[in-house]
Amino acid sequence: MIVGRVVGPLVSTQKHRKLEGSALLLVQPLDDRNRPRGSVLLAVDTVGAGVHERVLLVLDGRAAGDAMRRRGAPVDAAIVGIVDHVDADTGQAQ
């Protein structure tokens, strides 16, 4: 899992049926000092996260499908938590 920050919501009317009813959020991955790291990605939100919140992301299809309670959903990223705080030495894994 990684930590990211919610950039904003994405609206898609026409999508695969296993994505119907799912909230989609753009997320900026962060490094261990909360700086943007890499490209913004699109994730299914399963916890009700809001813009600017720091979130916990899974980047794995099976885990994302599990989080959606929809095995076999064609997704590769899902928000599975809202981060209260991270307590780690900088330079270590998040």
Added chain:
Amino acid sequence: MQLARVVGDVVATRKDPALVGLKLLVLQPLDHERRPQGRRIVAADAAGAGVGEVVFFVRGREASFPFYPAEPPVDAAVVGIVDHWSAEGAAPPPA
């Protein structure tokens, strides 16, 4: 998933039998400001997308999931067409 614009399609007559009937789209990945980002790729269409549309796609093993129970050998699939998005959180949060 990632954002992309559909910039073309691919026709292949001789191909893996599991690919028969799939629409293959050429995608230009985009960043959250709609700027082209990285190399173009070919993806199977699972959303009814067409040239010119902005879409999102999934990569990896999950790309074959939309076609279950068939398991076509694809590593990217378009799974939705984008209406619009907001990127208001792209800037640092207010202090």
